Amino acid sequence: MIDYKLxxxxxxxxxxxxxxxxxxxxxxxxxPDFVDLYNKxxxxxQKLFQTEDPVFLCTSSAWGAMEGAVRNLTKKKTLCCxxxxxxxxxxxxxxxxxxxxxALSVEWGKHIDPNALDEKLSSGEYDLVTLVHNETxxxxxxxxEDIMKVLAKYPDVLSVVDTVSSFSVxxxxxxxxxxxxxxxGSQKALALPPGLALLSVSERAFERAKTIKGRGYYFxxxxxxxxxxxxxxxxxxVIPLIHGLLYTLESIFEEGxxxxxxxxxxxxxxxxxxxxxxxxxxxxxxxxxxxxxxCVKNNLEMDVAGFxxxxxxxxxxxIDGGYGKIKGKTFRISxxxxxxxxxxxxxxxxxxxxxxxxxxx
Amino acid sequence: MIDYKLxxxxxxxxxxxxxxxxxxxxxxxxxPDFVDLYNKxxxxxQKLFQTEDPVFLCTSSAWGAMEGAVRNLTKKKTLCCxxxxxxxxxxxxxxxxxxxxxALSVEWGKHIDPNALDEKLSSGEYDLVTLVHNETxxxxxxxxEDIMKVLAKYPDVLSVVDTVSSFSVxxxxxxxxxxxxxxxGSQKALALPPGLALLSVSERAFERAKTIKGRGYYFxxxxxxxxxxxxxxxxxxVIPLIHGLLYTLESIFEEGxxxxxxxxxxxxxxxxxxxxxxxxxxxxxxxxxxxxxxCVKNNLEMDVAGFxxxxxxxxxxxIDGGYGKIKGKTFRISxxxxxxxxxxxxxxxxxxxxxxxxxxx
Numbered sequence: 001m002i003d004y005k006l007x008x009x010x011x012x013x014x015x016x017x018x019x020x021x022x023x024x025x026x027x028x029x030x031x032p033d034f035v036d037l038y039n040k041x042x043x044x045x046q047k048l049f050q051t052e053d054p055v056f057l058c059t060s061s062a063w064g065a066m067e068g069a070v071r072n073l074t075k076k077k078t079l080c081c082x083x084x085x086x087x088x089x090x091x092x093x094x095x096x097x098x099x100x101x102x103a104l105s106v107e108w109g110k111h112i113d114p115n116a117l118d119e120k121l122s123s124g125e126y127d128l129v130t131l132v133h134n135e136t137x138x139x140x141x142x143x144x145e146d147i148m149k150v151l152a153k154y155p156d157v158l159s160v161v162d163t164v165s166s167f168s169v170x171x172x173x174x175x176x177x178x179x180x181x182x183x184x185g186s187q188k189a190l191a192l193p194p195g196l197a198l199l200s201v202s203e204r205a206f207e208r209a210k211t212i213k214g215r216g217y218y219f220x221x222x223x224x225x226x227x228x229x230x231x232x233x234x235x236x237x238v239i240p241l242i243h244g245l246l247y248t249l250e251s252i253f254e255e256g257x258x259x260x261x262x263x264x265x266x267x268x269x270x271x272x273x274x275x276x277x278x279x280x281x282x283x284x285x286x287x288x289x290x291x292x293x294x295c296v297k298n299n300l301e302m303d304v305a306g307f308x309x310x311x312x313x314x315x316x317x318x319i320d321g322g323y324g325k326i327k328g329k330t331f332r333i334s335x336x337x338x339x340x341x342x343x344x345x346x347x348x349x350x351x352x353x354x355x356x357x358x359x360x361x
Numbered sequence: 362m363i364d365y366k367l368x369x370x371x372x373x374x375x376x377x378x379x380x381x382x383x384x385x386x387x388x389x390x391x392x393p394d395f396v397d398l399y400n401k402x403x404x405x406x407q408k409l410f411q412t413e414d415p416v417f418l419c420t421s422s423a424w425g426a427m428e429g430a431v432r433n434l435t436k437k438k439t440l441c442c443x444x445x446x447x448x449x450x451x452x453x454x455x456x457x458x459x460x461x462x463x464a465l466s467v468e469w470g471k472h473i474d475p476n477a478l479d480e481k482l483s484s485g486e487y488d489l490v491t492l493v494h495n496e497t498x499x500x501x502x503x504x505x506e507d508i509m510k511v512l513a514k515y516p517d518v519l520s521v522v523d524t525v526s527s528f529s530v531x532x533x534x535x536x537x538x539x540x541x542x543x544x545x546g547s548q549k550a551l552a553l554p555p556g557l558a559l560l561s562v563s564e565r566a567f568e569r570a571k572t573i574k575g576r577g578y579y580f581x582x583x584x585x586x587x588x589x590x591x592x593x594x595x596x597x598x599v600i601p602l603i604h605g606l607l608y609t610l611e612s613i614f615e616e617g618x619x620x621x622x623x624x625x626x627x628x629x630x631x632x633x634x635x636x637x638x639x640x641x642x643x644x645x646x647x648x649x650x651x652x653x654x655x656c657v658k659n660n661l662e663m664d665v666a667g668f669x670x671x672x673x674x675x676x677x678x679x680i681d682g683g684y685g686k687i688k689g690k691t692f693r694i695s696x697x698x699x700x701x702x703x704x705x706x707x708x709x710x711x712x713x714x715x716x717x718x719x720x721x722x
Contacts, residue, residue: 002388011387011600022601023380026372026554027363028679059556060421061596064579071577098575187597193387195420195556195599214459214575216432218425235422236548238556238599239372240383318389 068219139295429580500656
């Protein structure tokens with residue numbers, strides 16, 4: 001059993017209330033008691049997704065649902081907007097599904113330029129665009145509204161937007177922005193343990209899926225829809241996490257969604273102030289910095305690995321030492337989930353206590 | 362929250378110890394602490410699977426892993442051995458993956474005849490056979506050893522065996538029988554909540570996978586293998602259920618695997634005696650009756666729905682009123698998981714208390 005608290009950008013620290021909810025006794029997934037649980041979650045999910053489309057509960061990591069979107073929605077070619085480790089990976093996933101793909105790439109930490117997207121789409125080659133809203137590897141949040149304005153010009157191009165680390169941190173107006181598939185996972189901003197993906201699918205995405213062969217069963221959007229209409233999932237779902245989800249949704253609406261957005265912004269600013277005060281810089285431009293986590297550029301040439309290790313072992317707090325090719329060149333601090341001023345202040349103070357040992361003298 | 366105990370054939374009743382394990386704090390899935398958890402489970406899983414092949418932890422229902430097997434292993438044609446609702450469904454799943462498929466079908470409740478399988482395979486048309494070892498919908502257990510003897514004659518035909526409701530109830534010697542993919546789920550005989558599939562994959566299945574396009578990412582066997590070698594999973598896994606799995610594996614070896622097999626046989630006999638004493642019959646031939654559950658033929662024309670409802674509402678015990686097209690014509694009682702003589706006796710006594718009200722006078 002671990003003896004430290006998670007401030008890594010997912011999985012994040014889970015509240016004792018959410019853990020307690022996991023223990024709610026399991027029922028048969030074809031029983032009226034399950035339908036009741038499903039139907040309690042659904043309106044809260046739709047409110048949070050800002051959508052009238054169904055929100056599906058998918059027992060997988062978010063990558064499962066992301067692969068599902070590819071299998072369900074593209075027959076021409078997919079354009080992956082890539083700006084970090086997770087958006088990059090999507091190219092690989094599309095190829096592994098034996099589908100055509102191109103990338104619209106920017107350097108890690110930079111944002112996707114809506115004009116560049118417009119130019120790409122004007123070729124008429126694509127029928128699907130994938131976008132990671134908040135690139136967790138770089139702490140960069142793409143300008144979703146402007147990107148969706150471009151997509152609105154191309155009604156034959158569907159959009160899949162991964163909001164794994166931004167969902168419930170900032171408002172995302174699915175229907176208003178015209179997002180076809182909005183998906184997220186349980187273990188980041190929702191602060192549940194991993195194992196459940198949530199996705200909301202538009203009517204025109206269902207229409208597209210009907211025309212596509214080889215969608216499979218497990219991630220088939222039409223199978224999800226058919227079962228949704230009965231208050232069920234296609235396959236046996238991860239019921240403990242759905243109990244946890246209901247608990248979490250009720251907590252979110254108890255806090256108030258707007259309050260939740262404000263709290264995240266405030267905590268994010270608190271971390272940014274600490275970063276400034278130390279003389280560190282953010283990896284992305286401030287304007288595109290994530291509100292969920294801070295990806296700090298190691299411009300001071302700190303011993304990141306040593307700092308992260310000491311913080312975990314001595315202070316019992318886990319932050320992240322950078323992802324993939326920017327490991328050591330960056331470090332990341334999450335403010336997702338149930339953090340508050342006190343808990344973030346505590347983290348920053350503990351970091352202050354030891355950081356001098358890892359900075360060049 | 363439900364107020365009754367599950368004796369349906371999955372999900373089954375979860376012990377308080379297993380529920381407690383779900384609350385173990387989540388760690389980062391790329392951290393040494395996760396690797397430690399993974400590596401603690403692995404040797405116990407291999408022992409239980411009776412294999413030297415890796416056993417993968419897949420965050421999905423068993424259907425996810427079953428679809429994965431299809432996507433990874435067939436390019437010619439799949440032969441699905443069908444003998445009930447779940448084995449029937451596999452035909453549909455293969456078709457939805459846009460792959461060729463035939464069925465070797467028997468009536469629900471009958472077993473797959475090894476000779477008929479031999480005849481089918483001798484055509485040389487097939488490169489994959491799917492088999493549901495214990496058809497949960499009919500309470501019928503196929504003669505696995507004899508079936509695998511037939512498959513041994515066809516080295517180019519790979520086998521996928523679903524043991525969702527027989528794994529850890531009866532011994533299944535994966536390596537000795539030459540099963541290529543042995544898979545199970547968490548919520549039946551292992552008595553964990555649903556959300557985790559377990560599968561062990563043979564060397565020649567990996568070799569086959571290497572030659573097949575469109576395997577995707579989420580269920581790609583080679584991706585599982587690559588991550589397994591680091592003590593990890595390809596995607597963020599359902600960590601609470603892995604904590605629960607470790608707890609369950611330790612409990613199983615504490616009881617002793619042989620004792621566990623014997624206990625299940627004994628409890629199954631106890632239910633069979635009750636069935637005989639009432640004048641009911643089993644749906645399958647006694648020789649092929651499942652050791653995990655009893656599928657009872659409604660030869661006495663009982664009001665099954667009424668009986669099941671009263672048992673749940675008055676006695677707080679849930680059994681199953683029959684699956685799919687044999688709903689009402691059968692009912693099912695599970696003896697999977699952590700049941701013992703007392704708990705099964707209690708169930709049977711409670712059933713005795715009310716059954717007369719639902720039998721024709």
